[in-house]
Amino acid sequence: MMRLVEAPHLLLRYEDRFFDDPTSVERIAEWLGLNPQLSLVGAIFGRYETGAVRAFAARIAQLPADRIVMVGKSRMDPITQIHEPRIRDGRSGKWRELPAPARQEMTRIYRPFLECFGYPLA
Numbered sequence: 298m299m300r301l302v303e304a305p306h307l308l309l310r311y312e313d314r315f316f317d318d319p320t321s322v323e324r325i326a327e328w329l330g331l332n333p334q335l336s337l338v339g340a341i342f343g344r345y346e347t348g349a350v351r352a353f354a355a356r357i358a359q360l361p362a363d364r365i366v367m368v369g370k371s372r373m374d375p376i377t378q379i380h381e382p383r384i385r386d387g388r389s390g391k392w393r394e395l396p397a398p399a400r401q402e403m404t405r406i407y408r409p410f411l412e413c414f415g416y417p418l419a
Contacts, residue, residue, distance in 0.1 A: 308414060312389045316347060347384055354381045 307328040309315040319342045326333050333341075343349060357365065357372045357379070365372050373380035392403060404411065404418055411418055 310414060316345070347387070350379055351384050353377065354379050354384070357381050 307325065309321060309325075315321040319339070322333075322338045322342045326338070353374075357374055358381075360374060364374050364376065366375050367373070368380055371380045371382065393400060395403070408418065410416075
């Protein structure tokens with residue numbers, strides 16, 4: 298992940314809840330140099346909005362066997378990259394609830410990432 302910090306990127310931060318904003322699909326398409334029809338943009342957003350992803354994750358076990366890979370103890374669909382369990386409580390910044398030594402070590406390790414994407418270091 299740290300190697301990617303210097304690469305050109307589109308900034309979509311979880312904390313900004315980009316996944317609740319239908320224009321996020323348009324921003325991604327534009328960044329990729331695409332110009333999809335509005336109906337396609339709407340369909341993509343509908344398929345990946347929070348409720349739809351939760352529903353899909355709940356049905357992963359029902360997918361054909363070739364659509365399921367194990368990631369640790371969780372099943373994942375390699376096509377969508379959706380895995381179970383997915384989308385828990387939706388809170389961001391939970392790492393700040395860790396004990397101080399763990400937070401400090403994570404901040405030390407990920408400082409370039411945090412600074413690049415505008416996260417507070419405290």
